[in-house]
Every structure is written in C-alpha cells, then in structure tokens.
Amino acid sequence: MTTWKLIILQCRMELLRMVRNPYYIFWSLAMPILFYFIFTRVVNTGADDAGQWQAHYLMSMASFSVMGTAIMSLGIRLVQERVQGWAIYMRVTPLPGSVYFFGKMFVQTVMHLLCIVVIFVAGYLMNGVSLSFWQWVLSGLWILIASVPFLAIGTLIGSMKRVDTASGVSNGIYLGLAITGGMWFPIDAMPSIMQAIGKWMPSYHFGGGAWSIVRGEAPGLDNFIILAAYLAVFMVISTYIRKKQQAD
Amino acid sequence: MPEFIGEPVAELRKVTKMFGSKKAVNQVSFAIEKGSVTAILGPNGAGKSTAISMMLGLKDASEGEVLLFGRSPKDLKVRERLGAMLQEVSVMDGLRTREIINLIRGYYPNPLSLQDIALLSGLTSEELNKWAVKMSGGQKRKLSFALAIAGNPELLFFDEPTVGLDTSARRLFWQTVRKLASQGKTILFTTHYLQEADDMADRILLFHQGQVVADGTPEAIKSKLTRRSVSFIVDADHRQVKELLHEVPGVTDVYEQDGRLHAVTDDTDTALAALFRTGLAVRDMRIDQGSLDEAFDQLTTSQEEAV
CATH class of the missing domain: 3.40.50.300 (P-loop containing nucleotide triphosphate hydrolases)
Incomplete structure (x- = not known):
C-alpha cells in the first residue's frame, strides 16, 4: 500500500462525511453572517469610514467562523470518534496514525476555505465590500494558514473523555477568545484592562493579520510571533497528553 | 508450555x-x-x-x-x-x-x-x-x-x-x-x-x-482441575465402607451425598477393582467427571477464598 493511495482514500472518505453532515458547517456560518448583517446593516456603529468598517468587520467574522470550525467541529468530532471506539479501532488497522490525522486536517482546511469564501461573498453581496484582488487572496490565505493554532486547540479538546464536556469547554473557549480578541467588537472600544488582556490573545493576532491586510498593511511581526508561540505551547501539551493516555 | x-x-x-x-x-x-x-x-x-x-x-x-x-x-x-x-x-x-x-x-x-x-x-x-x-x-x-x-x-x-x-x-x-x-x-x-x-x-x-x-x-x-469420582449405593454400614475406601491407593476423599457414597480419585479403575474385591452389595455405580464450569469455578473461587 503506498502512502499516497492511503492518503487519497482517507481524504475522500472524510470529505464524503463532511458533505453528508452539513450541520457543522451551517453553525460555523450562520452566526458570523448574522452578526455581520446586524453590525453593518442594522446597528449604526458610528464608524468614521463605513467602507473601512465593513471590510474590517468582514475579516472579524471570517476569522470568527474559521476559529469556531477549528476548535469546535474538530474537537467534538475527535471526541466522538474516540467515544464510539472508532479511533481505537483505527489503531489496530495498518493505517498510519499520521494519515488518519492528515485526513482530518485536510477536511478541516476544506471547511475553512468554504467558510472564508461564503463569508467573503456575503460581505460583497450585503455591503459591496470592495478590496483589491490581492487583498481578498492574501486575507483569505492569512485566515486559512493562521488558523493552525486553533486546530491545535481543537486537537486538545479532542483528547477529552466525553462529548458533553468537549462541547461545553470548546464553546466557552470559542466565545471567550472571540470576545477578548476583539472579533465581536473592536478592542479599542473596550475598557483598558480588556485591551491589555486582549493584546495577548491568539484570536486578537489571528484577526489582526487580516485587519492589517484590508487596511493595506502587512500583518505585524507580533501577529506571527504570538501565534507561533501559542501553537508551540498547544503542541507540547497535546504531545504530553497523548503520551500519558497511551501509557494508561 | x-x-x-x-x-x-x-x-x-x-x-x-x-x-x-x-x-x-x-x-x-x-x-x-x-x-x-x-x-x-x-x-x-x-x-x-x-x-x-x-x-x-x-x-x-x-x-x-x-x-x-x-x-x-x-x-x-x-x-x-x-x-x-x-x-x-x-x-x-x-x-x-x-x-x-x-x-x-x-x-x-x-x-x-x-x-x-x-x-x-x-x-x-x-x-x-x-x-x-x-x-x-x-x-x-x-x-x-x-x-x-x-x-x-x-x-x-x-x-x-x-x-x-x-x-x-x-x-x-x-x-x-x-x-x-x-x-x-x-x-x-x-x-x-x-x-x-x-x-x-x-x-x-x-x-x-x-x-x-x-x-x-x-x-x-x-x-487436571475437575475431580473424578466413583459413587454408588451400598446397604452396609457407611462408616465401615468409608474406612475401606480411604485405604485404596489414589483415593483422596470420601463423602456421603444424597444417600450415595462418593470416592474421589484420579484412578477410578483401581477404586472400582478394590470395591469389587470387598464383595459388598454395591448398586448403581457411577463414574463422574466434573464439567469445565466446575473447573472454572473451582479455580477462580478457591484462590479468592485463600486470600
């Protein structure tokens, strides 16, 4: 069995499962699009430059959506498969664990891409958000690639024992990160203590890269460094947990 | 092994x-x-x-x-x-x-x-x-x-x-x-x-x-685990017969149950031969072999009791 054949087989199956279970994608899209509608069409935020605000908030909602998919749908699905005994069964088969994991990441990436495209299109249709071609592409790419630390959070959630716990915890983390990171309301509008905390949140730097791109700037070095540091920490914890679970 | x-x-x-x-x-x-x-x-x-x-x-x-x-x-x-x-x-x-x-x-x-x-x-x-x-x-x-x-x-x-x-x-x-x-x-x-x-x-x-x-x-x-035994009905004095059976080589236990005498032994042939030699009026002889269930119970309970 060549590894390529296994990878293709695994990715195809995971994709099929994703398409057949649109529930997860629906929820990752419904809330951000609703928020976008409310805060750019219904509520008057009093922004000086309406066009800039509409583009900024579109990036907030696209990051918010992708972050949710990465944390919640990956985490909960991993727990589900383990609770059902499927993940354990996989370890008895000759499928390398890395291919199994790759299949999961592949499907996540497809879902993230879908979230980005749908939300960008929604922004265009609702407000006629106009960005240059490269701004669309680069902000999309940024959200796609910088979501990796949140996939690591999803993997951590995935090591939990019960679906209920995983679902509750991931919801809490998701919403907490979104609010403190300034995805729902810009961090500048918050009390100074919240601003101080927010600037250390991975979600702030995740959104921050995309906000810079739509302002016509490059993502800051701090965005890269802080996201990379979070990724490293999550991976270390994740490795530690996996080793511990294997020993039991 | x-x-x-x-x-x-x-x-x-x-x-x-x-x-x-x-x-x-x-x-x-x-x-x-x-x-x-x-x-x-x-x-x-x-x-x-x-x-x-x-x-x-x-x-x-x-x-x-x-x-x-x-x-x-x-x-x-x-x-x-x-x-x-x-x-x-x-x-x-x-x-x-x-x-x-x-x-x-x-x-x-x-x-x-x-x-x-x-x-x-x-x-x-x-x-x-x-x-x-x-x-x-x-x-x-x-x-x-x-x-x-x-x-x-x-x-x-x-x-x-x-x-x-x-x-x-x-x-x-x-x-x-x-x-x-x-x-x-x-x-x-x-x-x-x-x-x-x-x-x-x-x-x-x-x-x-x-x-x-x-x-x-x-x-x-x-x-290995189940006890084979010879059982029978005899009209003679049970205490005497028990003593006799105890002397037969290979017999490890003799007991009475439901009016029958049981002699536990790995070598049922010798026990039977010895029994016939006594000339007692022995009736309804049986050789019993325990089931795997018994062996299982015996093995897994006896050790617990020993703890």
Whole structure:
C-alpha cells in the first residue's frame, strides 16, 4: 500500500462525511453572517469610514467562523470518534496514525476555505465590500494558514473523555477568545484592562493579520510571533497528553 | 508450555501491566502457535482484555515484551497481518456499511472481496446499503466481524465476540470461525461462555487475577482441575465402607451425598477393582467427571477464598 493511495482514500472518505453532515458547517456560518448583517446593516456603529468598517468587520467574522470550525467541529468530532471506539479501532488497522490525522486536517482546511469564501461573498453581496484582488487572496490565505493554532486547540479538546464536556469547554473557549480578541467588537472600544488582556490573545493576532491586510498593511511581526508561540505551547501539551493516555 | 516448530505468531514474555499500583497482568508468558484456536478465559477483571490490548498494541506493557510475528504489535507490517473485533462496537457516522468495509479493505495489501466478506459475516445486501450508525446491535456486531476479516489477516483477535448475539447468530459466528480456522488462520478469543471455549478452542489460557493459572487443551484442563469420582449405593454400614475406601491407593476423599457414597480419585479403575474385591452389595455405580464450569469455578473461587 503506498502512502499516497492511503492518503487519497482517507481524504475522500472524510470529505464524503463532511458533505453528508452539513450541520457543522451551517453553525460555523450562520452566526458570523448574522452578526455581520446586524453590525453593518442594522446597528449604526458610528464608524468614521463605513467602507473601512465593513471590510474590517468582514475579516472579524471570517476569522470568527474559521476559529469556531477549528476548535469546535474538530474537537467534538475527535471526541466522538474516540467515544464510539472508532479511533481505537483505527489503531489496530495498518493505517498510519499520521494519515488518519492528515485526513482530518485536510477536511478541516476544506471547511475553512468554504467558510472564508461564503463569508467573503456575503460581505460583497450585503455591503459591496470592495478590496483589491490581492487583498481578498492574501486575507483569505492569512485566515486559512493562521488558523493552525486553533486546530491545535481543537486537537486538545479532542483528547477529552466525553462529548458533553468537549462541547461545553470548546464553546466557552470559542466565545471567550472571540470576545477578548476583539472579533465581536473592536478592542479599542473596550475598557483598558480588556485591551491589555486582549493584546495577548491568539484570536486578537489571528484577526489582526487580516485587519492589517484590508487596511493595506502587512500583518505585524507580533501577529506571527504570538501565534507561533501559542501553537508551540498547544503542541507540547497535546504531545504530553497523548503520551500519558497511551501509557494508561 | 507446548513446543513449537518455527516462530510463534504471538508471544508474551514476562509481561506485566500496572494500572496505578494494581497489577492487571502479572508476569504473564505464553506463545501462540500458527493455526491454533486459543480461548482466553477468566472472570471479569482477570486481565484478559488488558492482555489482548497489549497484543494489539493499544496499551504498552509496563514490563516484559509483547511480540506478534516476532515484531512489535505497533509495526504497520504486523498490523497488515492481523484483524480484530474489539468489545466496543465501532462505526463511523456519515458512511454506509458498504463504504466502511471498502475503506478498511483499502488499508490492506491483499483484502478479501466485498462479496466474500458479506458471505462470511452474513451481512445482507440490504444491510450493506444501510447507514452504519443506524444498524442494530446485532448488525453492528456483524459489521465489526466483517471489518476484522476485511484484510484477509493471518491472525484474528475476537474480544468477547458473542456478547449480545442470539443463539442462531452465535452458532453462525462460530461456524464461520471454524471455517477460518480450517484455512489455517490463527485465532485468539476471549469469552465468558465456557461452553464456547470447550467447543471451539484447541487451547485454553485461564486468567485469574492477572496471571495464567491454567494452560492446556480443554480436556487437559478439565482432567487436571475437575475431580473424578466413583459413587454408588451400598446397604452396609457407611462408616465401615468409608474406612475401606480411604485405604485404596489414589483415593483422596470420601463423602456421603444424597444417600450415595462418593470416592474421589484420579484412578477410578483401581477404586472400582478394590470395591469389587470387598464383595459388598454395591448398586448403581457411577463414574463422574466434573464439567469445565466446575473447573472454572473451582479455580477462580478457591484462590479468592485463600486470600
């Protein structure tokens, strides 16, 4: 069995499962699009430059959506498969664990891409958000690639024992990160203590890269460094947990 | 321990598995011969499933070595040669039964055809088209078996395979296992049903408190563990007859039950001959051999009492 054949087989199956279970994608899209509608069409935020605000908030909602998919749908699905005994069964088969994991990441990436495209299109249709071609592409790419630390959070959630716990915890983390990171309301509008905390949140730097791109700037070095540091920490914890679970 | 020609298919060498300070498996060694059907028996918590988990590479041994085909169970080359039916019923959502079987077939270099798998597992074409998560408990068991054989493995593990199956499904299952065994496959299974071990296995490993307390053919285990006895009715003074029997070589115990005298001995022939020589009016003689159930109870309770 060549590894390529296994990878293709695994990715195809995971994709099929994703398409057949649109529930997860629906929820990752419904809330951000609703928020976008409310805060750019219904509520008057009093922004000086309406066009800039509409583009900024579109990036907030696209990051918010992708972050949710990465944390919640990956985490909960991993727990589900383990609770059902499927993940354990996989370890008895000759499928390398890395291919199994790759299949999961592949499907996540497809879902993230879908979230980005749908939300960008929604922004265009609702407000006629106009960005240059490269701004669309680069902000999309940024959200796609910088979501990796949140996939690591999803993997951590995935090591939990019960679906209920995983679902509750991931919801809490998701919403907490979104609010403190300034995805729902810009961090500048918050009390100074919240601003101080927010600037250390991975979600702030995740959104921050995309906000810079739509302002016509490059993502800051701090965005890269802080996201990379979070990724490293999550991976270390994740490795530690996996080793511990294997020993039991 | 039996002597093997060639390398054993599976081997445990002084394996211990600790959970905290508790020894779930304690210094266990055994080797499984190619083409054999081995039953791992024992009460709950005896260490059967832990032993299987270590052989499948799902748990690491705390001490000792576990080898399949002379290699680590985690080796992908080893996993290509084994199939397993685990206790937990495992299915994937969003896929039909047929799709799951084909997915697993794709993992192995020389899988069985879907047709053969359906035939052996008893899955109907209607069941193959069902969503896997919508299958009933019995159907999921069949699927689980289908997945175990999908890769045409040389070594098969069945952990409590017939729990929750009705009588006819159980019969069908063992029929298929017999067929697989006749093709030269090596089979290891755990069970609570002693009758299944007695009927199916050519070797029994009896686990108790993390150790192998008996290892041999079902016959050997029965004769080793069960007490053979001669019983009869006699109209003479029982106390006198008891004294006589006690003097017969090989008789270890004499007792009275329901008006019959029982003489416990491994050598029933000598006891009978001695009895005839006394010239007593002995009636309704019987030779009793205990069942495997008795042996099992005796082995697993006597040691608990001794603690």
